[in-house]
Amino acid sequence: MAMSNLVEITVNVNGEDRRVEVDHRWTLLRVLRDSLGLTGAKRGCDRGECGACTVLLDGNPVYACSMLALQVGARAVRTIESLGVVGDLNPLQTAFLAEDGGQCGYCTPGFVMSATALLKANVNPSEDEIKEALVGNLCRCNAYGRIIESVKRAASDR
Numbered sequence: 001m002a003m004s005n006l007v008e009i010t011v012n013v014n015g016e017d018r019r020v021e022v023d024h025r026w027t028l029l030r031v032l033r034d035s036l037g038l039t040g041a042k043r044g045c046d047r048g049e050c051g052a053c054t055v056l057l058d059g060n061p062v063y064a065c066s067m068l069a070l071q072v073g074a075r076a077v078r079t080i081e082s083l084g085v086v087g088d089l090n091p092l093q094t095a096f097l098a099e100d101g102g103q104c105g106y107c108t109p110g111f112v113m114s115a116t117a118l119l120k121a122n123v124n125p126s127e128d129e130i131k132e133a134l135v136g137n138l139c140r141c142n143a144y145g146r147i148i149e150s151v152k153r154a155a156s157d158r
């Protein structure tokens with residue numbers, strides 16, 4: 001009989017405790033997307049280089065592809081699904097739309113999550129501070145100028 005490597009853990013995601021069975025090798029990204037159906041965090045490089053998978057862990061941006069689900073422990077995970085939904089977007093998401101902050105949009109959830117952490121810590125960031133906060137996020141469409149304008153707009157609209 002095949003032995004199961006799955007263990008049941010509880011992960012706090014977007015304010016809810018979720019029971020989920022995980023293999024010890026599974027990343028947080030895999031569990032969010034494939035076990036919990038939260039596909040907002042994107043699988044880009046899957047090796048800690050692009051930031052498309054960025055989520056917040058106790059408020060700090062992390063690459064969900066580069067940490068194991070078992071490493072999360074009691075920390076709170078927040079994904080882009082917690083910010084707003086179609087028809088009821090939050091101010092940062094609205095600013096990305098208004099400023100055309102995405103082209104293909106694959107990188108956008110990661111940028112939005114990194115910018116969420118920035119704006120929580122700094123309500124009026126300078127352009128250099130925005131660039132520094134987003135340094136771990138890559139955009140293959142090279143929409144950086146529009147992305148920075150989006151974050152500036154969200155800050156000034158507050």
Ligand code: FES
Pocket residue numbers: 042043044045046047048049050051052053054063064065066
């Ligand atoms: S998918 Fe995680 S850093 Fe690229």
Ligand code: FES
Pocket residue numbers: 101102103104105106107108138139140141142143
């Ligand atoms: S908008 Fe396409 S990767 Fe950034």
